[in-house]
Amino acid sequence: MIMYRISIALSVVLMACLAPVLVVAGDPEAARPTVWTARQAVEFSLANSPDSQVALQRIEAARAIVDQVKAGYYPQIGLNAEYTQTNNPMYSFGNILNQGQFDAQSIDFNNPGRTDNLNLRAALQYRFYNGGRDQAGVEAAEAGVVVSELEQVAVQSRLGFEVVRTFHAIAQAMEMLDAHQASVKAIGASLVVARARFEAGDLLKADLLNIEVQESMARENLILAEHSLELSRKAFLHLLGLREGQVFIDSFQESEQMLPEERSYVNRPELKAIDGQIEAAEAELRVARGGLYPTVDGLAHYQIDGGLVLNGSGNSWMGGLRVNYPLFTGGKIEADIANAKAIIARLTSERKKLELTLDFEVKQAELACKQAEQRLHVTEKMSEQALESARLSRIRFKEGVILAADLMDIETRLTEAQVRQTVARTAIRVAVADLRRATGVPQF
Secondary structure (H helix, E strand, O other): OEEEOOOOOOOHHHHHHHHHHHHHHHOHHHHOOOOEOHHHHHHHHHHHOHHHHHHHHHHHHHHHHHHHHHHHHOOEEEEEEEEEEEOOHHHHHHHHHHOOOOOOOOOOOOOOOOEEEEEEEEEEEEEEEOOOHHHHHHHHHHHHHHHHHHHHHHHHHHHHHHHHHHHHHHHHHHHHHHHHHHHHHHHHHHHHHHHHHHHOOOOOHHHHHHHHHHHHHHHHHHHHHHHHHHHHHHHHHHHHOOOOOOOOEOOOOOOOOOOOOOOOOOOOHHHHHHHHHHHHHHHHHHHHHHOOOOEEEEEEEEEEEEOOOOOOEEEEEEEEEEEEOOOOOOOHHHHHHHHHHHHHHHHHHHHHHHHHHHHHHHHHHHHHHHHHHHHHHHHHHHHHHHHHHHHHHHHHHHOOOOOHHHHHHHHHHHHHHHHHHHHHHHHHHHHHHHHHHHOOOOOO
16 A cells, blocks of 8 residues: 655754755865864864764754654555456455446356456545544654754764863973973083083083983973874864864964853753653653553545456445554553653653762862962963073073083973973863863853
């Protein structure tokens, strides 16, 4: 039987909202900037990252489920065509009756002969009542769409934070690379002075070797810094949904991200998503309870019969109501209800657990911001002091006032101070981004 279903879906608003995203996702290279800012990186990742695309397809699947469930609101219409030949007495007698060729005087009931029949049939069926299961099913499916949309928001929130964090990781790696390059350059300059003093007999061989060892260690740190920068760039491309390419960032073009005004988890999409899951589970409970009620269907069909053997034809119709009431189902309906209640209870407990987790994340992000601010204040002073100390020590070493070992200790402390300042500066930016994520605020 060929079944037809007519449905109307309003998708103009959806396509208007998704059109920019689909254009970018179709040709990511066309929208790829030469120099990345954090805002551009976040927007690009939300449009082109595989995680974002997977979440979008889940929304489309959830909307398709809504359309599937809404099919119960519409009548089922079918057309059927069938041609047969037979000499079976029962079927042949039925063909004779349907084609209006019955003649009691001439027919042999035991052997009515060979007959054929072309049957054309149109059928209509509509369910008037099923205990509210159709409506509850639609509500469950619509809640599933909301959950999918909120899950996409949650994915984008995590993705946006990871992009910002990786963006600042690149900036940190670049600053660390500069610090290690400066260290290599400074130790190299001191090594030139040390060799001159050694040639003049003013420096011990052990001191010269000590400076050469320090230079080798500084070069090793420089190699590690270069590797860290390259790894951060690869991670950045991965988050953007890109395989290869050069990464150049501009971390000074935009103002710093602001701290969120509201320090609460109530706007987190994960919390709203689990509320949607509870709503869907409650609708599924109503679906299960609908099995306790009868179903009422209206049905009608019209058929045309005709044959070449008898050269007859006949039309017929039938209409009526069908009522089904489940008296005993082996406990299936009761089990479905119990399962739905258990799912609601589990989701309610998971919501409480999620609230505790989200509240902890907010408090943890707040503490990280405070710690990063204090740490940055301390490291800025530390870096200034270490820089001035190194400047004075290089002059004194050149004059032969301090030992090479003392100079190397001071150079090492300078590099450490600069690295600590860079880490603290990055930490506060990441902490602010994490606090925005924890409070459900978009990165930009």
